[in-house]
Amino acid sequence: MKKIIVLIAVFTIIFLSCEKQEEVVLSPLTVSEISGERLWERISVESDFQNYSQWDDHDGLRPGQSPHGAWHKVYANKLLYDSLPVTGGRVPEGSIIVKENYTSSKELDKLTVMAKVQGYSPETNDWFWAAFSPEGEVLAEGSPGGCISCHSGLKANDYIIIKNIDEP
Ligand code: HEC
Known part of the structure; x- marks a missing residue:
């Protein structure tokens, strides 16, 4: 009997540790604080982008196009995910999309990110763009x-390619 209880406890712990954590919802980054480094902190320390949502028709590892790499995974933060569908062609301030870019041998090559920062760049719908190495080195920003x-x-479609923003 004792053995069974221990086994149940072990499986419960394994199950809980594998479960995706609920995404922490944070207030949007502002023009005065945004930078590549700050954005990396937002998606890797303050929140873990791997806990963000994936669109049903684009979940898991998907074949991608140049220049992003042969395979990719795309994550949308809760603020963006919950806001769809939107009208007027604009997703809300604070939206973040993270794209993991993989090589043809399915190794993580880099991350490309779009973050919507109110007032950052009105002529390009206020997107802040960034590319990072898998370790978080800033390769491009702004x-x-x-x-x-x-x-x-x-x-x-607010510069977003894989998802029609007027659909849920
Ligand atoms: C040569 C064209 C091209 C360039 C340059 C490019 N992208 Fe993309 N991007 C795409 C395509 C096409 C997709 C759709 C997914 C796919 O096929 O890989 C995409 C998808 C994305 C996505 C997922 C959300 C979406 O729009 O679908 C992000 C985030 C992204 N790109 C960020 C960037 C960043 C940041 C840069 C610059 C460092 C960049 N992209 C440069 C073509 C490009």
Whole structure:
């Protein structure tokens, strides 16, 4: 009997430790505080982006396109996820999308992130763009022309490519 109780306890602990943690909802980053470093802290220390939500039609590891790598995983923070569908082509201030970019051999190569910061860049819908190494080294930040020119094809969808923001 004792053995069974111990076994149940062990399995419960394993189950609980594997379970996804509830995402911490934080107040949006502001223009005066935003930087690549600050954004990394937000998605890796203050909250863990791996606890963010994934859209049902885009969950898990998905095949991706150049330049982002052969495979990717895309995470949306709760603030963004819960806000959809939106009208007017704008997701709310504080929205964060994290994209893990994997190589063809499915190794994590880098992270590319979009964070909506009220007043940061009105002409590009206030997105702050950043790229990080898997360890959090800032590889690009701010308004890199490359990110913007590619994503601006979807300006009407607030620069977001994989998800129609007027759908839940
Ligand atoms: C050559 C075009 C191109 C460039 C340059 C580019 N992207 Fe993307 N991005 C895409 C495409 C296409 C997708 C859709 C997913 C896929 O196919 O990989 C995407 C998806 C994303 C996503 C997931 C949300 C969404 O819009 O679907 C993020 C976040 C992202 N890119 C960030 C960035 C950042 C940050 C940069 C610059 C450092 C960047 N991208 C540069 C083409 C580009």
